[in-house]
Amino acid sequence: MSQTPSPAPGARWAIPGTRWPVLRSRWAALAVLSTSMLMTILDGSIVTVAMPSIQRDLGFTPAGLSWIVNAYLIPLGGLLLLAGRLGDLVGRKALFIAGNAVFTAASLLAGAAGGPGLLIAARFLQGVGSALASAVVLGILVTLFTGARERTKAIAVFSFTGAAGASIGQVLGGILTDALNWHWIFLINLPIGLATILLALPALPRDRGIGLGAGADALGALLVTSGLMLGVYTVVKVERHGWLSAHTLGLGAVSLVLLAGFAARQATAANPLMPLRILRSRNVSGAYAVQVLTLGAMFSFQVVVALYMQRVLGYGALGTGLAMLPAAVAIGAVSLLVSARLSHRFGERAVLLAGLVLLIGAMGWLTRIPADASYAADLLPVMVLIAGGGLVLPALTALGMSSARPDDAGLASGLFNTVQQIGMAFGVAVLTTLAASRTEALRADGRTEASALTGGYHLAFTVSAGLLVAAFAVALTVLRQPKPVQDEQDTAPAPASITA
Secondary structure: OOOOOOOOOOOEEEOOOOOOEEEOOHHHHHHHHHHHHHHHHHHHHHHHHHHHHHHHHHOOOHHHHOHHHHHHHHHHHHHHHHHHHHHHHHOHHHHHHHHHHHHHHHHHHHHOOOOHHHHHHHHHHHHHHHHHHHHHHHHHHHHHOOOHHHHHHHHHHHHHHHHHHHHHHHHHHHHHHHHOOOOHHHHOHHHHHHHHHHHHHHHOOEOOOOOHHHOOOHHHHHHHHHHHHHHHHHHHOHHHHOOOOHHHHHHHHHHHHHHHHHHHHHHHOOOOOOOHHHHOOHHHHHHHHHHHHHHHHHHHHHHHHHHHHHHOOOOOHHHHHHHOHHHHHHHHHHHHHOHHHHHHHHOHHHHHHHHHHHHHHHHHHHOOOOOOOOHHHHHHHHHHHHHHHHHHHHHHHHHHOOOOOOOOHHHHHHHHHHHHHHHHHHHHHHHHHHHHHHHHHHHHOOOOHHHHHHHHHHHHHHHHHHHHHHHHHHHHHHOOOOOOOOOOOOOOOOOOOOEO
């Protein structure tokens, strides 16, 4: 198949059907990709702040309220791997734009919802759109930035937007809900989504894909999607049913059987949806293991610290978001300004290990935090140490995508994001359940409410520290520094699989 060479970076193009000139370059493409991920991550955190208002206005039951989050997480976690592979087959740019279109339309539907059923349906569609768009983002990024130095910088910028989105969501959710109403936490996605789509048309390179025949494994797609969706559903319902309940054990077993069937199918299929060679790399499989452990601890930190500040220290929703803002600033500053330089000089493995040490220190500090904590003396040092995430996240991304090839970069991207979602979901489910059980036991022993809650959170932070220690051990013993890739200049042509 003949390929058309990509334009030189910096060439001027026009949005199709208009006379609007735009500057087309790899860095413009990175800005579009980062904006899309910012919107997706922001949406995941902005909703939690507004849930009490949504419950009052729409009449959600306490059990039904959790579906505002669950209806988004289930399709997101279940479709990422399939969507990533579809990007390789039919074109990553097309899938990225389609995903953003679905997400934006679903946001309008959610903002206009007048009842629980419509809002839950809209949230499910948002999850589908997020999966389609976010699954291929890293695949596009690694095919655009093939030189070691530039790829490291691009991943650092991308990681910065992730940290910013998580924190901005909490603050912005409080502001919009208090100043306007909860509808605007969804409607704010409309201008961002439309701008992302319009800019993506000229900024992203067009890739034709390798064709459905190279991986059109319908049975494999059914097995992996149903297995992942069922697994995510089982995890998010653990808090209600318990880990040892028939519901959790039964559905968890079915999910594992489906995923085992998918693995067996991929080993024998003529055109597998996920060629198993992608997992043979020591660095890739090791990075996935570290990612599950680390993201479980880090995302749980965000959730459990927020609960501690609200339920023990009496912070409001907006105050909690502002109190956690230094952590996001620290992570963002380190990922944007420091991580790329350190990775280029010392390698991603060394940077990852250093970042994990800082995160272990943060969690260790929290295991002794008192019920009457002072923000400046007890919490602010944690927000500084959590800057280790700015070293960990870019390094993990680089290692996890290190073996991606132009024809399977979307699959690698989807798999990386799937592992991320699984780590976060399991981490929150395990640690919040442990904290709740410990709190109930301390209440039964006669502790005050604040003391019992703090004791429960201490256990969660202790387990988080243990997860990070395990991640450090895996990184130290399994990972190896990848061989350096020759850097490209800004004028280097795009990879052969990319067309203008």
